[in-house]
Amino acid sequence: MAVVGIILIFTFVISAGLPLFFKVGPYRFLFGMEWRPTGGQFGILPLILGTLLVVAGALVVGGSAGVVTAIFLSELCPQVLKRTFKVVVELLAGIPSVVYGFFGIIVLIPFIRSQVGGSGYGILSASIILGIMILPTVTAIAEDAVSSVPIDYKLAGLSLGATDWQTIRQVILPAATGGIATALVLGIGRAIGETMAVLMVIGNAPQIPDSLVKPVSALTSTIALDMAYASGDHRTALFAIAIVLLLIITLLLISIRLLHARLGSAE
Amino acid sequence: MTRARVFDLSAKAVAWAVAISTMVFLILIIGYVVIRGVPSIASVGLEFFTTAPRGIKMQGGVYPMIVSSIYLTVLSLVIAFPIGLGAAIYLAEYAGRGRFVELIRFSADLLSGVPSIVFGLFGLAFFVYFLKMGYSVLAGALTVFLMVLPTLVRTSEQAIKAVPRSYREASLALGASKWQTIRRVVLPSAAPGILTGVILAMGRAFGETAAVLFTAGSVPQTPASPLDGGRTLTVHLFYLATQGQIEDSFRVAAVLLFVVLGFNLTAGWMMARFRRRFG
Amino acid sequence: MASEVKFEKVDFYYGAFKAIDSLQLTILARKVSAFIGPSGCGKSTVLRMVNRTNELVAERTRLEGRVLIADENIYDGVDLFSLRKKVGMVFQRPNPFPKTVYENIAWAPRIHGVKRTDELDEIVEKSLKRAALWDQVKNKLKSSALSLSGGQQQRLCIARSIAVNPEVLLMDEPTSALDPRATARIEDLVEELKADYTIVIVTHSMQQAARISDSTAFFLSEGAGRPGRLIEFGETERVFTNPSSRLTEKYITGRFG
Numbered sequence: 001m002a003v004v005g006i007i008l009i010f011t012f013v014i015s016a017g018l019p020l021f022f023k024v025g026p027y028r029f030l031f032g033m034e035w036r037p038t039g040g041q042f043g044i045l046p047l048i049l050g051t052l053l054v055v056a057g058a059l060v061v062g063g064s065a066g067v068v069t070a071i072f073l074s075e076l077c078p079q080v081l082k083r084t085f086k087v088v089v090e091l092l093a094g095i096p097s098v099v100y101g102f103f104g105i106i107v108l109i110p111f112i113r114s115q116v117g118g119s120g121y122g123i124l125s126a127s128i129i130l131g132i133m134i135l136p137t138v139t140a141i142a143e144d145a146v147s148s149v150p151i152d153y154k155l156a157g158l159s160l161g162a163t164d165w166q167t168i169r170q171v172i173l174p175a176a177t178g179g180i181a182t183a184l185v186l187g188i189g190r191a192i193g194e195t196m197a198v199l200m201v202i203g204n205a206p207q208i209p210d211s212l213v214k215p216v217s218a219l220t221s222t223i224a225l226d227m228a229y230a231s232g233d234h235r236t237a238l239f240a241i242a243i244v245l246l247l248i249i250t251l252l253l254i255s256i257r258l259l260h261a262r263l264g265s266a267e
Numbered sequence: 268m269t270r271a272r273v274f275d276l277s278a279k280a281v282a283w284a285v286a287i288s289t290m291v292f293l294i295l296i297i298g299y300v301v302i303r304g305v306p307s308i309a310s311v312g313l314e315f316f317t318t319a320p321r322g323i324k325m326q327g328g329v330y331p332m333i334v335s336s337i338y339l340t341v342l343s344l345v346i347a348f349p350i351g352l353g354a355a356i357y358l359a360e361y362a363g364r365g366r367f368v369e370l371i372r373f374s375a376d377l378l379s380g381v382p383s384i385v386f387g388l389f390g391l392a393f394f395v396y397f398l399k400m401g402y403s404v405l406a407g408a409l410t411v412f413l414m415v416l417p418t419l420v421r422t423s424e425q426a427i428k429a430v431p432r433s434y435r436e437a438s439l440a441l442g443a444s445k446w447q448t449i450r451r452v453v454l455p456s457a458a459p460g461i462l463t464g465v466i467l468a469m470g471r472a473f474g475e476t477a478a479v480l481f482t483a484g485s486v487p488q489t490p491a492s493p494l495d496g497g498r499t500l501t502v503h504l505f506y507l508a509t510q511g512q513i514e515d516s517f518r519v520a521a522v523l524l525f526v527v528l529g530f531n532l533t534a535g536w537m538m539a540r541f542r543r544r545f546g
Numbered sequence: 547m548a549s550e551v552k553f554e555k556v557d558f559y560y561g562a563f564k565a566i567d568s569l570q571l572t573i574l575a576r577k578v579s580a581f582i583g584p585s586g587c588g589k590s591t592v593l594r595m596v597n598r599t600n601e602l603v604a605e606r607t608r609l610e611g612r613v614l615i616a617d618e619n620i621y622d623g624v625d626l627f628s629l630r631k632k633v634g635m636v637f638q639r640p641n642p643f644p645k646t647v648y649e650n651i652a653w654a655p656r657i658h659g660v661k662r663t664d665e666l667d668e669i670v671e672k673s674l675k676r677a678a679l680w681d682q683v684k685n686k687l688k689s690s691a692l693s694l695s696g697g698q699q700q701r702l703c704i705a706r707s708i709a710v711n712p713e714v715l716l717m718d719e720p721t722s723a724l725d726p727r728a729t730a731r732i733e734d735l736v737e738e739l740k741a742d743y744t745i746v747i748v749t750h751s752m753q754q755a756a757r758i759s760d761s762t763a764f765f766l767s768e769g770a771g772r773p774g775r776l777i778e779f780g781e782t783e784r785v786f787t788n789p790s791s792r793l794t795e796k797y798i799t800g801r802f803g
Binding site for chain 1: 605653
Binding site: 003005006008009012013016065068069071072073076077085087088089090091092093094095096097098099100101102103105106107132135163164165166168169189192193194195196200220223224227228238239242245246249250252253257 | 281293384470527
């Protein structure tokens with residue numbers, strides 16, 4: 001069923017989007033500087049840049065905090081707190097993305113507007129919201145990786161007179177690299193695919209930005225925003241964007257597999 | 268104090284600070300929505316849940332949205348449950364490690380990584396237009412079914428695999444067939460674990476927006492049949508929030524949070540019980 | 547420099563559970579002392595008191611009384627890091643770091659401030675020689691420690707411990723995961739090392755205790771939930787041939803545990 005599902009999705013999306021690749025040409029589609037679908041301009045470079053910037057920002061915010069929280073949970077946190085913290089992290093993963101988007105609109109946007117400048121909508125806001133959203137994913141998977149490092153390593157390190165941090169940094173983390181990398185890649189995947197929250201705070205302006213508070217558009221948010229009224233080539237173009245998203249996700253997944261295969265054979 | 272010691276203490280302090288502020292932040296999000304939303308609901312009264320929205324700005328009750336959300340969630344799970352369970356039984360009990368199984372696993376992983384908006388597009392192209400379902404709860408439910416399938420299969424498979432080998436061996440030794448063993452011994456023991464997966468999937472279905480926006484539609488009506496369109500709570504919140512109706516948004520957001528977090532807490536609690544039983 | 551380890555009226559608790567009751571024991575320098583007793587008698591807990599690693603594996607541990615190394619109470623404001631540097635530990639399962647053979651040895655000296663490569667090289671060579679492993683690994687210093695055999699890994703762990711010049715060497719059933727030949731090599735190594743260190747070894751094998759130790763301590767708990775007690779301590783030969791306690795005799799002749 002999963003196989004059927006995935007084949008269906010790929011065939012339908014690809015067959016609906018591919019015509020545009022031929023019409024516009026893959027190069028002009030992927031690297032075209034202008035996205036003005038109603039005027040016949042189908043360059044998605046601004047959207048790709050928007051996604052990349054926002055995802056990179058999310059990784060800085062949520063990826064790093066997620067890994068640090070994971071290390072904290074598995075190595076430093078007292079047992080009493082640990083359960084509560086893990087429940088909170090799990091709950092966070094369950095909050096619907098529209099609620100995050102709403103939170104962004106009522107709290108984050110006004111804050112950015114008054115403290116940093118601009119309209120509040122834009123790369124910075126989207127990065128922060130996305131960062132918060134990928135944090136639970138990154139934390140949960142990285143925590144698994146860190147706590148599956150045998151306690152023997154930790155004991156060995158500490159009984160040699162090393163500090164906790166030296167042991168964590170130089171013994172435990174290197175042993176958990178594969179799992180932490182997986183966590184981050186999955187976080188990236190989630191950030192790239194996230195739609196609603198991004199749509200609500202990114203500002204939706206398909207332009208190449210010159211500052212962090214400028215509104216931009218992402219691949220996903222453009223699809224969601226335009227689908228309501230798109231027709232003809234514009235509509236096909238949205239499916240073509242979906243093809244790009246599917247390709248990115250597939251590549252990420254394959255890279256995780258390769259990572260695991262390499263780590264598996266190294267042991 | 269040596270440098271290493273200073274470094275150790277400061278690194279730990281940073282980790283504590285990051286973790287604590289993460290937690291505070293998370294609790295803040297939930298708390299803020301609840302604190303603003305609950306009194307607001309209380310001021311409207313029970314009518315909020317039992318009446319339809321009024322006027323062009325869609326203020327007032329959310330009864331049709333609640334019905335749409337429940338309808339869609341239940342329908343997608345009704346479709347997903349037998350298929351997911353079947354796949355899980357196959358993967359856990361029958362499948363070896365061949366090429367085909369690898370393909371299934373890869374597909375499931377891929378499926379769980381596909382952005383929800385792409386699901387939405389697919390649902391629009393396939394269910395809404397190609398199968399001519401129109402904007403309908405059914406089209407939405409089928410789309411969401413594809414989304415939750417991987418989670419459901421994975422949790423069920425794990426639950427089945429967690430049943431101790433000795434249970435199976437005891438049953439097989441008594442002369443039961445493999446299928447009898449699965450049906451009468453394995454599945455009942457794995458049931459709480461499987462149910463956990465179902466509840467998690469329901470939480471996900473209830474909270475989904477992007478995939479239902481273009482499949483179930485956004486008409487604020489009470490769907491009478493699966494072929495009617497509807498507007499889920501999530502879609503409703505999206506419109507309210509982007510139109511700047513903050514007070515209405517808070518109410519809907521609070522309801523969403525309560526339902527989805529309720530599902531997740533229940534699932535977490537059941538998972539903990541299940542794990543305790545099977546170590 | 548080997549040091550004496552002294553326990554003075556020590557009670558040890560995990561939370562509310564009293565694991566060790568009024569322990570009084572002096573472990574002599576440059577000798578091998580064996581801790582024997584059935585599972586759950588507290589012998590490993592006593593061992594881990596010496597480098598204070600009990601508190602790493604459990605929360606809410608508490609010790610009453612005094613534990614002295616070279617007449618310094620290690621439970622009174624002592625610096626944990628220099629304590630653990632002073633007391634090496636070898637574990638049940640060989641646990642080399644997932645790093646190269648060289649890095650396994652060089653890691654601890656480096657974090658304790660040795661920076662110069664030639665100095666590190668020298669420490670690595672000396673430690674591996676001392677652990678009777680140099681000849682086998684001198685051409686494999688850059689390979690992963692996990693590629694060594696179990697017995698070699700355990701000797702690597704011993705080499706790793708002695709690379710920081712400890713005064714006391716703790717061994718928690720160091721041969722329980724090894725085959726008889728590898729066990730014999732570790733036992734030979736222990737005999738050699740006692741010239742420089744105070745060695746305490748926890749073992750399940752009474753033959754091993756009889757073969758390699760100078761003194762033997764027998765611990766026993768009266769049942770689950772009851773604290774472990776030191777029943778008898780003395781020269782190994784005397785403890786095994788002429789135990790002063792009936793309980794020791796019963797254990798040694800294999801009647802319980």
